[in-house]
Amino acid sequence: MPLQVVNLSEGWRAKLDFPSHIFSYLWIIFTSIFYFMKKVYLVLAFMLAFSVCVLAQQETQEVPLQEMALKRKVAIGRFSNETQYAKSVFYDKDNDPMGKQAADILSTRLAASEKFLLIERQDYDKIVEELATSGGVSQSIGADYLIIGSITEFGRKTVGTQRAFSNSKEQIVEAAVAVRLVDVSTGLIIFSGEAKGEATAEDKRVMGFGKTADYDATLADKAISAAISKLVENIINKCMDSPWKAYILSVEDDVFIISGGASQGISSGNSFVIMERGRSVKNPQTGMMIELPGKEVGTISIIQTLGSTPQDEVSLATLTSGNIDKEKLEKYYLIEKK
CATH class of the missing domain: 3.30.160 (Double Stranded RNA Binding Domain)
Structure with missing residues (x-):
């Protein structure tokens, strides 16, 4: 303008x-x-x-x-009581209450993280047998990790002070717990740790007035729980740092049946990489067999998930790229696509 x-x-x-x-x-x-x-x-x-x-x-x-939140399968095996506490003439090491208590606490902590599927305790013997007979590859069981633990220290003491017009008494329970995390696919221990926990209860009276604390049996639970809580984060991090794996169980009319299902986070449309196991060589220094890194040979796509419980869940998939030997399915495993 x-x-x-x-x-x-x-x-x-x-x-x-x-x-x-x-x-x-x-x-x-x-x-x-x-x-x-x-x-x-x-x-x-x-x-x-x-x-x-x-x-x-x-x-x-x-x-x-966003990345799929694929859960790892964990079996909590033997939790032994290596202390002399609560052991009498009629002591049964297979039904030790403190060992069972420690295993239950650890199971609750891991379940609360929502990152794991926990295998029932009674499957422990089956897992150990599989590790012994198959060289560490647990395809039929489907556990990724096995946790073995023990209560190495446990003690209770009472300390108190006496003054002119007051007195106090404190009950202290201390416990130490050791755990080992075993990679079921290799049979190797990938984490080992020990932690101590403490629980206390105190009563204090002044001129005869104040609270009193009788023998508190729950202090044992609290001390063991405190020790396990210090180990849980390391166990979770170690499990999640390792790559998620699944195995090819069978092939029917070009449809592959793989371990794992909906409860692990697998859903229709997911794609996974097929890896061929590397060659095993013997380490002359340790005498142990070491598996060399595998190589990618194809990809697979999920078409359906089946099963009602984590123990019987499987998924059906089709091969989308590459070729594999259908007569030697034990040579392969699946990992997440990056």
């Missing part, structure tokens, strides 16, 4: 003592800046609205790309 020169009044010109053309130039500059800034604000507003739309679209697109 063409700008028009505005004639300012003679009174203002006389007061300011400026030539008329100066006022005209100033007015032109002012109006030009005004229209320019108006356009700048409109452009900035448009750019801001566009940026908000792009960010919202990116957030919407990123949701399906």
Whole structure:
């Protein structure tokens, strides 16, 4: 739009003592800046609205790309009591109450993390037998890790103080728990740790008044629980740092049956990488067999999950790329797609 020169009044010109053309130039500059800034604000507003739309679209697109939360299968095996506490002539090491208590506490802690499927205790002997007979590969059982533990220290003491008008007494229970985490696929111990816990109960009386604390049997539970709580985070981190694995159990009419199902987080449409096991070599220093890194030979896609419990769940899948030897399925395992 063409700008028009505005004639300012003679009174203002006389007061300011400026030539008329100066006022005209100033007015032109002012109006030009005004229209320019108006356009700048409109452009900035448009750019801001566009940026908000792009960010919202990116957030919407990123949701399906989140990693699958695949749960590991953990078997909690023997928890022994290596102390002399609560052992009498009729002591039965297979039904030790403290060992069972420690295993139950650990099971509860791991279940609360919602990252594991726990195999029942009575399957422990079957797992050990499988490890002994198959060289460490537990395809039929489906456990990823085995936890073995023991109560290595346990003690109870009472300490107190006596003053002129007051006295106090404190019951203290201390416990130490050791655990070993075994990778079932290799039979190797991948984590070993020990922790101590303490629980106390105190009574204090002044001139005969105050609270009293009789023998507290729950202190043993609390001390063991405190010790296990210090180990749980390390166990969880070690299990989750290792790659999730599944195994090919069978092939029927080009449909592959693999271990694991819905309770582990597997669902229709998921894709996994097929790995061929590396060659096993013997370490002359330790005498142990070491499995060399495997190689990727294909991919597989889930078409259906079956089973009602974690123990009997399987998934059906089809081969989407690569080739495998259907007569030697034990050579292969599945891992997550990166």
